[in-house]
């Protein structure tokens with residue numbers, strides 16, 4: 001038996017009523033050794049910050065495993081018990097968001113290759129009739145060169161929109177802005 | 192249009208067992224660039240989306256909810272001292288995938304305007320009253336057969352600034368996780384025979400054949416006599432298409 005898919009609709013301007021969780025930005029408990037922080041701003045096509053968006057993240061644990069039956073290697077609990085894999089954060093009035101997590105490990109990829117460490121991102125907002133999906137990759141990561149998704153983005157400038165920047169200061173800080181439109185428009189995926 | 196990642200075929204899979212591939216919606220979702228909905232102008236990406244094959248990150252997803260939901264979260268009429276004003280309704284249905292299988296134990300989150308068409312949100316400037324007894328947010332988990340049930344107040348229609356005298360058809364916002372990143376869905380449920388459908392560009396952004404899937408059905412047999420009317424709405428998430436995955440999942 002098959003059933004017909006339910007369409008997507010925009011989350012609209014009032015998603016803050018229903019979607020934020022107090023612990024949403026914490027993929028891993030604050031203060032966990034080795035935790036990293038990813039911050040960024042969501043920008044619209046006029047260069048204005050998007051102050052009413054929700055960012056969600058999903059990722060493997062530092063060993064490249066998932067506590068999920070869809071992983072054919074079998075589900076496995078993360079070594080760090082507070083690790084949830086999932087994060088969500090409303091953007092602030094200045095368009096910024098923040099996610100505290102652990103850096104994911106690499107994953108087995110197609111044709112015996114490997115996927116470089118990455119975080120899947122969904123963007124929900126007024127004006128988006130469906131979520132936008134992108135990926136965060138990490139700088140100075142040798143595995144990026146062989147990553148099949150990065151390699152498929154032919155234009156180096158476009159590919160660069162998928163790679164977070166290391167923040168000055170203590171290690172573990174990364175910056176990942178999301179440009180919905182414009183010269184620096186982020187690469188978005190149809191998953 | 193959409194371009195493809197040519198270096199990875201549609202059958203791309205990690206070493207070992209084949210991964211599930213989830214159905215890709217065709218003729219279902221609204222286009223991102225939809226000028227009749229003005230807010231898309233500065234927010235819809237201008238470049239084509241890149242088609243991404245489903246890897247491990249996409250066929251897995253957060254299995255969250257049980258620990259953060261209590262039964263009372265599904266009743267939006269009992270969250271305050273008094274009862275909210277409005278028409279009390281039951282909203283119930285099943286979450287399925289497109290292969291017709293129930294999606295059990297999955298988190299549903301809803302939010303909505305009050306009976307006067309006003310959201311409890313600082314950005315809502317509609318000069319209609321807030322209801323001190325109504326927040327407008329609820330959540331629940333589907334049961335083992337994918338069923339869900341909320342008790343709430345029928346939301347009012349509300350004006351917005353999209354075009355002269357624009358009004359949103361009455362709706363409840365729904366958020367669903369399913370079992371995988373690919374199944375994540377945020378959508379809206381509408382009510383039967385709403386006279387505002389014809390001028391609501393958000394409703395009409397959905398391709399014509401799929402619009403009716405967003406409209407609930409009135410169900411007299413699901414009402415609670417002398418207490419609440421009932422609307423039924425089934426939600427269908429993307430299904431899996433790989434037989435190999437079935438076997439591996441049963442082992443897990």
Ligand SMILES: [Fe+3]
Pocket residue numbers: 012014304359362364
């Ligand atoms: Fe709304």
